[in-house]
Amino acid sequence: MKESSLFRYAVVGLLFTMLAFSCDSEGVINPTPTPTPTPANERFLVVGDSGTILVSDDSGATFQAVTSGTTATLRGAAADADGHCVAVGAGGTVLYSADSGDTWHAGSCATTNTIDRVICYGSGKFVAVGEATGPDPYGIFRSTDGGQNWDRYAVTVTLRGIGARSDSQFVAVGNVSSLNDSALYLTYTTGASWTLYSAPSANFPAGAGWLYDAVGTSGGYFVAVGSDGSLYSADGGTWSAGGAVIGKLTAASWCASSSRLVAVGYGSGGGVSKGRIYYASSLGTTWTEVNPGTIKFLFDVADDGNGGLVAVGAAGEVLYSPPPADVHDAGSLWYDGVSGVANELYGVCHVP
Incomplete structure (x- = not known):
């Protein structure tokens, strides 16, 4: 040539x-930007202010409201593969559904504390965490009957998030409310007994900050995200600092089909405070930012097991990322969904 x-x-x-x-x-x-893709037909469930519950059957492109029976703020949701769904929130509110989120009922959970997040670890089995404050020291809750009834466990810190790497090992993460320090509880026994690890200590890097969420990733690792980026751990007890980000990370999701972590949050940089989306490898040691196309803060993210994701946030914000042509690119492109509401949306989960 x-x-x-x-x-x-x-x-x-x-x-x-x-x-x-x-x-x-x-x-x-x-x-x-590429043309908006034809949505898939995965179901996602979203919860938020004033008892809001939304369902999507087109992978997050559009949502419809369903009746929750409460006006309490709902902060987290989870679902199993057998139609059981749980939503949790302010004042100890627990709701359960046995039909994949179409109809809802009040569960029994003896607390008045806010419950922030919930995860599923088997058919009808859920673990939730929240704020142990005042005379009510309970911040960990467990149900084995689809969310109808809950056992409770006393803790000494405020818990914001929970992750699992199997059906028998979890980490519940949060903060020591009087200090700008992170803390977590670790269990090896299906949520029935918990051990506290807190900063500052040899188990945590300096300046770990408050932790808001945790996920289990490949290789048996845990990754926790929060006010100062992320941490990772091979055993749930000793943690190392992950990669730096702008602002704070409020939630993370592990996309197993893509071997990729996707995290959302918000923060200031370049003269603007806005919602932020990042992706990383299984340890979260290096985060790459993707512009979500919104200035609204983002509070939660969930994946569908096939590389598709939905993120939710302030003022009714819903974003969706369809499964990419290259499975390793999960979370790289995002599109505006239609929530039909203008209130805060705090939690999202995939309904298998």
Whole structure:
């Protein structure tokens, strides 16, 4: 090939690269928007202020409201593969559904504390965590009957999130309310007994901050996210610092099909405070930011097991990321969903 031809191809390649990507004011590289894809038919469940419960049967593109029977703020949701769903929230509110989220009933959970998050670890089995404050020291709750009845466990810290790496090992993460320090409880026995690890100690890196969520990833690792980025651990007891991010990470989801962590949050950078989305490998040691196309803060994210994701946040914000053509690119492209509401949306889960 002639030298002039090589030059021509190099110029064309450079132009293609310039056209295919753009940068925002913070230098975050974003693919040029592509046409909105045809949604898949996965069900997602979203909860929020004033007893809001929304369901989507097109993978987060559109949502419909269902009756919750409460006006309490709902902060977290989880579901199993047999139609059991649970929503938790303010004042010890627990709701359960046996039909994949279409109808809801009040569960029995003897607490008045806010319950922030809940996860499923088997058919009809759920663990939830919340704020142990005042005369009510209970911050961990467990149900084995689809969310109807709950056992409770006393703790000494405020818990914000919970993750699992199997059906018998969990970490519940949060903070020591009087200090800017992280704390977590670890269990090896299906949620029935818990051991406290708290910062500052040899188990935590300095300046770990408050922790808001945790997930189990490949290789048996846990990753926790919070006010100062992320931590990772091979055993749930000793933790190392993960990669740095702008702002705080409020939630994370492990996309097993893509071997990728996706986290959401919000924070200031480049002169603007906005919602933020990042992805990383299984340890979270290096985070890459993706522009979500919104300035609204983001509070939670969930995946469908096939690389599709939904994120929710302030003022009715819903974003969805369809399963990518290359499975390793999960969470790289995001589109606006239609929630039909304007209130805060705090929790989202996939309904298998």
